[in-house]
Amino acid sequence: MTGSALTKAGAPASYGVTELARLPRLGGLFAKGTAGSVGKRPKGAVRLPEVAYQVADVDTSGEAAHLAAYLRLLGEPASEVLPAGFLHVLAFPVATAVMVRGDFPLPLLGMVHLKNTARVLRPVRLGETLEIRAWAQDARAHRRGVQVDLVVEVLGGGELVYRGVSTYLAKGFTAPDGGAPAVDTPRTEWTAPLPTARWRLGGGTGRAYGAVSGDQNPIHTSGLGAKAFGYPRAIAHGMYTAARALAEVGPARRGERYEWTVEFFRPVLLPGTVDVAIRYAPEVVSPGSTNGGGSTSGFVYEGWRSGKDTRHFRGTVTPL
Template identity: 40%
Template sequence: MTATPTRELDSTPNLTVLFGKAVLTGFTRHGSALPSTVYSRSPLAVDPGHLSAYNKVCGFRLTDQLPITYPHVLGFPLQVKLMTDNDFPFPLVGSVHIANRITQLRPLHTTDVLRVQVHVENLRDHAKGRQFDMVTTVFAGDSVTWHSTSTYLRRTGSGGSSADKDVVVRQPGAVWSVPDDIGRRYAEVAGDRNPIHLHPLAAKLFGFPRAIAHGMWTKARCLAAFEGRLPEAYTVDVKFKLPVLLPAKAGFTTDRADDGWSFELFNARNGKPHLTGEITSA
């Protein structure tokens, strides 16, 4: 059996360079297999100033504890590095983030020194193309403390989302005004400068009438609404439906379950769903 190659990085990949590479060279990739590379970055310290900026953009309180979505930002540059390598079979531009599952085994704090690893797995068919899982694992010392699976879809066919036919008929517990610059503000702290989030003209080049909010911002904003009500160890599983076209009015609703919560974010004007989520104890 061939050992999986692990590539230790001594600095965080430059996302500006990688997104530029993706735009210039990433539209004509072909392949039938995912790479087995594992990228690892350590030691990785959390910048309190960066954490504070992230919390403000996403609606979290300002503390030294990391929101459950924050480690995704730490692992994202490694994900992009992997997806822009020459042996990755699909282009980064046009790959759609359709689901994200995060498990926190204990809270992380700014005092923790972390190691982050990223790999890709589970290439499989989807009704609209091919999908794969980008897996990120965070260690504090020798212990796994956090891990996530981001599922991406590479479309190979046409047709709209099945979510186009869905409508949330419940009254929202809250309605949020999502400003037209939230894509640029989140990109500044998360590093995800995909052009579909930054400007309406750029978004139109990829088929969107206006710029759209980042899926991971919508997930973080929903979880900020639960602060003070969640256990120290839990899993939050989200499926991204229709994009949030900016600016927007978003309705938010929650339900208590035996072992956690369910929640939805949807267009407050027409009820079309943006995401559905479940929170369960880990």
């Protein structure tokens, strides 16, 4: 059924709500997205569907084996608390369902994940019943096309417990305002810092993360699939690298409430070796801090190609 407006979510008030009976299956969504991508070509300014998808009564009590497999792969300690990366995985099918709608103007295949921001507002534990919402918003210019935000929110007991924003790029498309492409923010020269870890990622890394995340995009799981999109071989999921860095910061240092961000630069080719540096960030004022908005010291993480100044990703983990 379709309602008139979200009552407790951050979607624009004009958006309607479509109720889904259950979490959709990613396999079927990717098949639909693959078929639908063929006909989605630049044809003028992008107009996003003004709709949010909502799945109520998502029972996580049956996710124990799934959670355990995820924690093992990413290097998180065994726990009944769902880390931000797992909440992203849980909500990802709802966001994908929005992207494969017939009236969603951008093709699922070929979309480039630029960055991600997520906030965990309280611990979410295995066995909780959750509500998941997702929508697309803010199509805007990028020098290579149009970028768009896919927003997911997770509610537990009627309160917002997690919010994630994934920003994607669709090359060649035009923003709704038809204005000039956005100018890239100038980046200072970057030199690799001293690494605190080295990841040796095997050729099956994409398939392993695909098994726990459901994201079986062929650029991550197949050399031939990757070559079809211009990569010399399969590339690691960006969210795998970000979630692994989050795990290395660790639950004790990030706290029960935290913000987690990542920006992606160059893809990680598989197999490959990634040097990683995790270090303290300068103290910042956190508006959501439980100490009344005082200073909090979070963490900055970066990953780059071992032995080269080829940066793959950079992100932050900040207690709230």
